[in-house]
Amino acid sequence: MRWIVPAVLAVSACVAPLCAPQAHAASPVTIAFGTTWDSPSQSLQHIVDSYIGVPGAINIQTDYMGAHAMDLDPWFWVGREIPALLITEVAGNANRNELGWYKETGSKPVVDGVDDGMVFTGTQGSGANVLITFPSGLTKFGFYMNPxxxxxxxxxxxxxxxxxxxxxxDKGPSGTAxxxxxxxxxxxLVFDVSQWKGPNTWLVCFEDVDSGAPxxxxxxxxxxxxxxxxxxxTALGATPAKTLTFGQIKTRSGR
Ligand SMILES: [Ca+2]
Ligand SMILES: [Ca+2]
Ligand SMILES: [Ca+2]
Ligand SMILES: [Ca+2]
Known part of the structure; x- marks a missing residue:
């Protein structure tokens, strides 16, 4: 199931250039899933099952944003102040992997402390939570990882x-797909978990090795x-996907 940004909120949130037309560039996007080098019990499917509390509610191989034709590709979010919660890290480099946000402008960002910032440092672990306040207010954004x-x-x-x-x-290990x-x-991979975790809630799952390698x-x-x-x-996703009733819109607008 896919939430859609409620129209009333989308309108209030949409100020140029935040709402520039986005292309459904190449969806469906295929992923070459591998077998984890970690314990099978630490697979992403197990993590998501435990996180949602309903095994199989999300199929990690078929339910990510971009898996279906007409899904938005590339993906982004919009927000002013967004809470983020580190669920888990299962990686040899977990103590050094860094996560940050960047302002989405439509071209590759230069991560230099301007229009970007740290979300989780390498030393933070499961349960760490932060509230990111974008310095320029309403911002179209994505996330980066420094592996x-x-x-x-x-x-x-x-x-x-x-x-x-x-x-x-990049394409492939170093530029050639x-x-x-x-x-x-x-x-x-980005999953819409609004149905279980509350409106406009997303689970973002990074691969920390170059995923274009064999x-x-x-x-x-x-x-x-x-x-x-x-x-x-928790932020407004880029793809309006669910029509709310008037009552729901009133409820949300009153927040
Ligand atoms: Ca891993
Ligand atoms: Ca690095
Ligand atoms: Ca990995
Ligand atoms: Ca690559």
């Missing part, structure tokens, strides 16, 4: 970053398990 923090990661030497907007990620998608590797047995290439940094964020 292994200030150190290099496989196929991702400094200063390479991974973005929720896959078009900002080895498999679909051929126009930017997906390094994060999926191999442990431990070269990538495992593409997408459980390396999993967090929840």
């Amino acid at each position: 292994n923090g200030p150190l290099a990661a496989p196929n991702a030497p400094e200063p390479e970053l991974f973005f929720t907007n896959r078009f900002y990620n 080895l498999h679909t998608p051929f126009n930017g590797d997906a390094q994060a 999926v191999t047995s442990c431990c070269s290439g990538t495992d593409n398990d997408f459980n390396d940094l999993v967090f929840e964020v």
